[in-house]
Amino acid sequence: MKLPLSQxxxxxxxxxxxxxxxxxxSCETDIAKLAGCGNDDERVAYVDQLSWVRAGDAGLQVxxxxxxxxxxxxxxLKERATAAFKQKKWLEAMLLYSRSYVSLPSDxxxxxxxxxxxxxxxxxxxxKHSECLVDIRRALDLGxxxxxxxxxxxRQARCYMALKDYPHTISAFKKCITTMDxxxxxxxxxxxxxxxxxxxxxxxxxxxxxxxxxAKQLKLQNANASVELDKAQALPDExxxxxxxxxxxxxxxxxxxxxxxxxxxVGQELLVERPYVAVLLEKFAQTHCEYCFVRTVVPVAxxxxxxVVYCSEQCQQRAAAKYHKYECGILPxxxxxxxxxxxxxxxxxxxxxxxxxxxxxxxxxxxxxSLEQLLSLPKDDFRRVAHLERHQQExxxxxxxxxxxxxxxxxxxxxxxxxxxxxxxxxxxxxxxALVLRSLxxxxxxxxxxxxxxxxxxxxxxxxxxxxxAIYPTLALFNHSCDPGVVRYFRGTTIHINSVxxxxxxxxINENYGPIYTQDKRDDxxxxxxxLYWFECNCDACLDNWPLFDxxxxxxxxxxxxxxxxxxxxxxxxxxxxxxxxxxxxCGEMTNILKGLKVMQDTEMMTRTAKRLYDTGEYSKSLNKFxxxxxxxxxxxxxxxxxxxxxxxxxxxxxLNLGNVYNLD
Numbered sequence: 182m183k184l185p186l187s188q189x190x191x192x193x194x195x196x197x198x199x200x201x202x203x204x205x206x207s208c209e210t211d212i213a214k215l216a217g218c219g220n221d222d223e224r225v226a227y228v229d230q231l232s233w234v235r236a237g238d239a240g241l242q243v244x245x246x247x248x249x250x251x252x253x254x255x256x257x258l259k260e261r262a263t264a265a266f267k268q269k270k271w272l273e274a275m276l277l278y279s280r281s282y283v284s285l286p287s288d289x290x291x292x293x294x295x296x297x298x299x300x301x302x303x304x305x306x307x308x309k310h311s312e313c314l315v316d317i318r319r320a321l322d323l324g325x326x327x328x329x330x331x332x333x334x335x336r337q338a339r340c341y342m343a344l345k346d347y348p349h350t351i352s353a354f355k356k357c358i359t360t361m362d363x364x365x366x367x368x369x370x371x372x373x374x375x376x377x378x379x380x381x382x383x384x385x386x387x388x389x390x391x392x393x394x395x396a397k398q399l400k401l402q403n404a405n406a407s408v409e410l411d412k413a414q415a416l417p418d419e420x421x422x423x424x425x426x427x428x429x430x431x432x433x434x435x436x437x438x439x440x441x442x443x444x445x446x447v448g449q450e451l452l453v454e455r456p457y458v459a460v461l462l463e464k465f466a467q468t469h470c471e472y473c474f475v476r477t478v479v480p481v482a483x484x485x486x487x488x489v490v491y492c493s494e495q496c497q498q499r500a501a502a503k504y505h506k507y508e509c510g511i512l513p514x515x516x517x518x519x520x521x522x523x524x525x526x527x528x529x530x531x532x533x534x535x536x537x538x539x540x541x542x543x544x545x546x547x548x549x550x551s552l553e554q555l556l557s558l559p560k561d562d563f564r565r566v567a568h569l570e571r572h573q574q575e576x577x578x579x580x581x582x583x584x585x586x587x588x589x590x591x592x593x594x595x596x597x598x599x600x601x602x603x604x605x606x607x608x609x610x611x612x613x614x615a616l617v618l619r620s621l622x623x624x625x626x627x628x629x630x631x632x633x634x635x636x637x638x639x640x641x642x643x644x645x646x647x648x649x650x651a652i653y654p655t656l657a658l659f660n661h662s663c664d665p666g667v668v669r670y671f672r673g674t675t676i677h678i679n680s681v682x683x684x685x686x687x688x689x690i691n692e693n694y695g696p697i698y699t700q701d702k703r704d705d706x707x708x709x710x711x712x713l714y715w716f717e718c719n720c721d722a723c724l725d726n727w728p729l730f731d732x733x734x735x736x737x738x739x740x741x742x743x744x745x746x747x748x749x750x751x752x753x754x755x756x757x758x759x760x761x762x763x764x765x766x767x768c769g770e771m772t773n774i775l776k777g778l779k780v781m782q783d784t785e786m787m788t789r790t791a792k793r794l795y796d797t798g799e800y801s802k803s804l805n806k807f808x809x810x811x812x813x814x815x816x817x818x819x820x821x822x823x824x825x826x827x828x829x830x831x832x833x834x835x836x837l838n839l840g841n842v843y844n845l846d
Contacts, residue, residue: 186240191519196241197586204233215578215585220547221615228585229611241590243597245510249487252292255284259296266303275303279480283467287484294323298333300479310340312479319481319494330360335374338381347391348398354378419675421560422453427690429658431552436570438660438689445684447815448808448832451667452678456651457566458533459631459674460525461489463516465648471505472496473673474631474649476843488512507532507598515594520587522650523628527620528591531613534563536601539616540609556655565654571622572715588618626714627657631671633841641796645837649674662691662720663698663706664727664820668833670840679836681829683815691720698722699730699826727821738781739819744770751819780817781824784810788828795835804835 186192186199201208211231218224228234262277282296301316317337325333338353358378361371385391426449428442445451461471469476470492480490481497486509491497508515508529515525531539546567550558558565592614596605601613631649636642653676656669666684669692670677684690694714696706703726710718721727728734736755742748742765750767754774761775791806810828818825 185242187242187244187514188517190517192241193518193520193587193590196237196590197583199240200234200237200586203237204231208233212578212582215581218581221618222611224581224585225588225611225614225618228582228589234586241593243511243514243590243593245597246513247486247510248513249284250286250485251284252286252289255281255289255292255296258284259299262299262303266299269306271303271306275300275307275478278303283480283482283487283490285482290323291326294320294325297323298325298329301333301336304479305336305340308343309478310343313340315479327360327363328365331357331364331366331374334360335378338378342381345390346394347385347388348395351382351385351391354382419453419455419672421455422450423655424449424451427451429552429556429655435660435689437552437658439658439691440689441684441686443686445666445680445690447680447683447811448804449680450677451680451690452655452676454653454655454676454678455560456674456676457561457654458526458530459649459651460522460529461649462522462647463512466490466512469648470496470673472500474633474671474841475673476633476841483509485509486512504529504532507595507600509598511594511598518590520591523621523624524587524591526624526628526650526652527588527617528594530563530566530620531591531595531617532598532600534561536609536613539563540612543612543616560654566623566627566652566657567619569623569627569652569654569657571619572626573622575715576622584618584621585614588614588621591617624652627652629653629656629669629676631674631676631841632837633671633843634837636842636844636846638844638846643834643837646843648841651676656692659692660689661694661710661714661716661718662689663693663696663701663703663718663722664720665691665693665697667692668836670836672840677836677840681832682811682820698727698821699830702729703727722821730823730826733821733823733826735823738774738778739822740772740774741817741819742768742770743772744768746770776817780813784814784824784828787813788824791831795831800835800838804832804839807832807835 186196189195204211211233215224215227218227258277258281262274262281265274265277278296278300282293282300285293285296297316297320301313301320304310304313304316314337317333317340320333321330334353334357338350338357341347341350341353355378358375361375364371366374426442426445428440429437430440431437459474461469461474466489467480469490470480471489472491473496475492477490477492480492481494483489483491483497483501483505488509489500489505489512491500515528542563546564550564550568555565555568592610595601595613596610601609628650629652630647631651632645633648635644635646637644651674656676656678659667659678666680666682667678667690668681670679678692680690694710696709696718698706701709703723707718707723710716737753738756740752740754740763742750742752744765746768748765748768748770750765752763752765752772752774754763758774761773761778762771763774764771787806787810791803791810794800794803794806807828811825811832814822814825814828820826
């Protein structure tokens, strides 16, 4: 028996093809008429009234799905985990206990507490003491069985002792002794445990470090902070920052872009920005926090679905309050449909704000805003992203048609999740469809891939992996260059932008949209940028057709002309040249290249030191060395130049190691 359309894998593409079949007679003519629509509201209204579209809609049913929650499945997983635990397969047991916990329905409170306690036992054996403490706290919060509490408190004490937190060790041992009264332990085992606990309490109370720690902890305590070490919590919210060195400007040729308000030095932080919206890829939904993208060893489950996990209760609650209440139960449908991460981002933008917010904002959404007005809007104002580039004028009717269909599907998902309440008004549904359509357009050109650096230490190999997508409203205003002046790295979903070469005041601060001159030929770069972003690149690397890194000449050194007339020419000299004074063919002045040759000699030793620091994991120190190297090189040498390119790549690698990192060995 064939599954209903919405139950099939990649069903949206099938829906689109069937729709074209249904409307075969007038399909092309009807789609072409979209060219006459002046805005997104008109486009949605036009497609809505097409009879063949309405006929095809019948097969596109959206229903909430919560298949991942099952007490039976959870029990089976628990049994497998216990078997692995008995065989001392700690990692396997930990992963199975996690799956059991995530699978448990929210009303199985006791079972959830036991699953967390069991997982804490595996973490203890793995010497993951901080994570073990987190699971113990969670199990206690859920109401762990009274007759077994002593086991949790003893484990808690052992963890604190391993972490050399003696005041908390004493407290946990005392609780262990107290709760033994409710246990069913045989008298001899109870007596031994009591004696062991009392012995440790006396030893630690006599230790002078205990009193010092207790005084320090008391000083640190306040109403909003817990002394308990909890490394499983989400990354702290980083303060957003736009350097005074960055000025957002606008002109007819380049549109909106970033330029240097003053001279930018190598390595300076120019921007720290949290996303307006961020979505994790489905393949990482069980390994990373859905809210902050941090990889988590001890995940917190959504009470109602098994589709996503969180690194902490804080992130779970934030997601639930902001958007997950409208995605819970919809994610299996969305993922199965074949919708891209861009499509998911469009849905989340709407899910993150109440219906009334958009209905009130919509009438004024297209009002012209100056650059100053736009940049001064609150960070969570929809207009911050709604006014990003959409290329409406260049879009073909067929492109609009596909986008309208996706917008209608995503709106239907929101409707099934209760976004419009119990009595959806048709006009409100159409209004939101139009905003989803608008979102799909600006997302296409303004999304950044959120990355995680995967390190294979045994192979001395690193690879940056795409784990999700996000929109950063300020960074979206930076233009592209195939020779970018900045590098970006991520901490969770927060993006950091740092310079990788000096940038003179007044010059553009360009990032990179993907194609880079050291790896891709100009024709390939231009074709890719035209296909994905609909523009032609005019950066120096494209205008002068710089060679790939592997093709850069090694028998030429590119010196800067040092003439007092501010000549910007490049003097190319072979390494075998015996003359120190070289005449510039552009300005006719003489340049002394002795300084440049001395720099080349000095940088060899500095490079070896910087690489050694990198190889030993001292990334901050290595970074500072590469910053010095680039600064020195840039004064006398001009890219493209092999040594400069290599040094720049090493600097980028250092920055990446300060962000999201996963060691696979």
